Amino acid sequence: xxxxxxxxxxxxxxxxxxxxxxxxxxxxxxxxxxxxxxxxxxxxxxxxxxxxxxxxxxxxxxxxxxxxxxxxxxxxxxxxxxxxxxxxxxxxxxxxxxxxxxxxxxxxxxxxxxxxxxxxxxxxxxxxxxxxxxxxxxxxxxxxxxxxxxxxxxxxxxxxxxxxxxxxxxxxxxxxxxxxxxxxxxxxxxxxxxxxxxxxxxxxxxxxxxxxxxxxxxxxxxxxxxxxxxxxxxxxxxxxxxxxxxxxxxxxxxxxxxxxxxxxxxxxxxxxxxxxxxxxxxxxxxxxxxxxxxxxxxxxxxxxxxxxxxxxxxxxxxxxxxxxxxxxxxxxxxxxxxxxxxxxxxxxxxxxxxxxxxxxxxxxxxxxxxxxxxxxxxxxxxxxxxxxxxx
Numbered sequence: 001x002x003x004x005x006x007x008x009x010x011x012x013x014x015x016x017x018x019x020x021x022x023x024x025x026x027x028x029x030x031x032x033x034x035x036x037x038x039x040x041x042x043x044x045x046x047x048x049x050x051x052x053x054x055x056x057x058x059x060x061x062x063x064x065x066x067x068x069x070x071x072x073x074x075x076x077x078x079x080x081x082x083x084x085x086x087x088x089x090x091x092x093x094x095x096x097x098x099x100x101x102x103x104x105x106x107x108x109x110x111x112x113x114x115x116x117x118x119x120x121x122x123x124x125x126x127x128x129x130x131x132x133x134x135x136x137x138x139x140x141x142x143x144x145x146x147x148x149x150x151x152x153x154x155x156x157x158x159x160x161x162x163x164x165x166x167x168x169x170x171x172x173x174x175x176x177x178x179x180x181x182x183x184x185x186x187x188x189x190x191x192x193x194x195x196x197x198x199x200x201x202x203x204x205x206x207x208x209x210x211x212x213x214x215x216x217x218x219x220x221x222x223x224x225x226x227x228x229x230x231x232x233x234x235x236x237x238x239x240x241x242x243x244x245x246x247x248x249x250x251x252x253x254x255x256x257x258x259x260x261x262x263x264x265x266x267x268x269x270x271x272x273x274x275x276x277x278x279x280x281x282x283x284x285x286x287x288x289x290x291x292x293x294x295x296x297x298x299x300x301x302x303x304x305x306x307x308x309x310x311x312x313x314x315x316x317x318x319x320x321x322x323x324x325x326x327x328x329x330x331x332x333x334x335x336x337x338x339x340x341x342x343x344x345x346x347x348x349x350x351x352x353x354x355x356x357x358x359x360x361x362x363x364x365x366x367x368x369x370x371x372x373x374x375x376x377x378x379x380x381x382x383x384x385x386x387x388x389x390x391x
Contacts, residue, residue, distance in 0.1 A: 044068040044135050047290045047303060047371055049122035049321050050075055052086075061321050063290075063303035065371070066121070068135055071143060073111065073119075078350060079371055088119050090136070091143045097133045105321065109133050124290045124305040124320050126266060127231075134242065169210065169220070170229040173201075174259055180204050185256060187234055193284070194264040195233045198255035214251060222249040230257050233264065281316075283309035287382045290320055292351065292369040294343065301349050301369070308332075313386045315358075332387040334361035337380050343367045356380055 045067045051059060065079040071091060074084040092114030099110040099120060107123045109132065123129035142148060173179045180201060182194040201224075202217040211217035224230045225241065230249070232238045233256035240248040240255065249257075258264035287308040292301050304327070305320040313333045316326035336359045343355055351369055354376045358366040370376035 042067045042069060043139065044132060046128070046132075047079075047124075048132070049303075051120045051122075053118040053120075061122070063320070068132070068139065070139060070148070073136070080350075080352070089113060090140050093140055095133065095136055095140060097129065109136075111136065122321060125288055127264075128289070130238065137242070164220070164223070166220075166223055166227050166229060170224060170259075172208070173204065173224075182259070182262060187254070187256065190234075190266055192233050192256050192258075192264070192266050194262045195256045195258040197253050198237065198250040198257060199253045201230070201249075201257065202251045218249060218251050221251075225249045225257070228260055231260050231264070232256070233258050233266065281309070281314075283311045283314065286310050286386055287379065289375075290371075291379070293317060294346070294351075294367040299345060301346070301351050308382055308386060310386045310389060313389070315383065315386075330358060330364075330366060331360060332358070332383060335359060335383070335387040337383040337387065339376060339380060340367070358383060 045065070047063055048066045049061050050064045050066070051061045064085070065076040065081070067074045067076070067084075071089065073088040073090065075086055075088075076084050088111055090111075094112045095109065096112070097109035098106075099108040101110065101120065102108055105122060107126065107129045109121055109123075109129060111119045111121070113119070121132070123132060180196050183196060185192045185195055185197075198221065201221050202214055205211045205217035205220055206214065211220055221230065225232070232241045234254070236252065237250055237255040237257055240250045285307055287306075289306060290303055291306050293304045293306075294301050303320060304317040306315055306317050307326075308315045312331075313335075314329050314331055316329045318326050337356060339356045341355065343351070343357075346352065346355070346367070354370045354373055356368055356370070356376055356379065358368070360366075368379075370379055
């Protein structure tokens with residue numbers, strides 16, 4: 001017989017959010033299971049590259065599992081580790097982004113503690129860095145003001161009426177026939193794909209009679225942004241989103257935004273026409289992020305940044321610490337992707353759980369590991385879709 005006892009406590013959490021404690025009586029027929037659940041959830045977690053500075057010495061870059069809490073940043077060697085390798089206190093800390101300390105590295109941000117210790121983190125893409133920076137900045141601000149970290153409540157801050165269903169409104173905006181049109185827009189030597197302007201959103205809300213005037217439409221648009229349905233894309237819109245105590249949506253033809261679950265990506269101009277016209281890179285980016293990949297020769301496992309494109313159906317993988325050409329590509333047309341529970345010799349490398357396999361049309365096998373089961377399901381679904389529809 002098993003008896004479950006639930007009790008909520010406040011404790012310093014590790015990354016798996018809750019700890020299990022089993023108390024076995026001498027009588028083997030009875031097992032008491034105490035499940036302690038904490039109400040302090042991680043604010044953000046994921047894989048980043050990390051480097052810190054001890055005195056005048058810098059250690060090497062390495063991939064770590066990072067967890068942001070209300071008062072600090074914990075980093076682990078592996079996601080499954082029970083205790084962190086280190087903790088960075090955020091009280092009195094400052095954040096620098098983008099960090100220009102490394103000429104050959106992009107997407108780096110720096111946390112400098114109250115004791116003037118520097119800690120460097122590198123994201124795999126711009127959107128990932130901006131999300132980390134935004135939450136860390138807010139955590140530092142809350143600590144400085146003696147406030148508790150909280151996601152902004154749209155209805156409280158801008159007084160939206162309770163009858164407004166932002167989720168339903170977002171679905172209407174994404175309607176391909178009658179919603180806000182996603183465009184390719186150029187700005188400051190960059191090309192923004194699958195985005196639109198703030199003025200376009202306001203115009204649409206008024207034309208569909210969701211708002212009577214521009215101030216009302218701006219209030220709705222701000223609500224959609226604060227709830228995460230709309231995301232700022234360019235420098236101007238990001239400045240508005242991070243300005244002051246209340247984030248501001250901009251009714252401006254130069255302020256760019258995108259749908260949170262769209263295929264948005266930004267690219268810079270290049271003088272290398274061969275790269276631009278290379279067939280493998282002409283498809284839209286469907287998904288990107290870091291995975292752990294098994295090597296083909298030495299069978300070692302390394303963190304790689306993956307970018308999935310459709311039409312043509314390719315997934316490219318990169319060294320996440322460098323902004324160079326891809327290390328390799330996988331042609332996905334006709335490929336099969338499945339979740340797997342076992343990969344030979346994986347456990348010897350401390351690789352366990354959230355594994356999946358891609359088998360190409362020419363029967364080449366690729367073994368990959370995601371950070372979470374949810375992430376694994378998302379990657380499998382995306383690769384399956386591209387392998388069937390892409391050429």
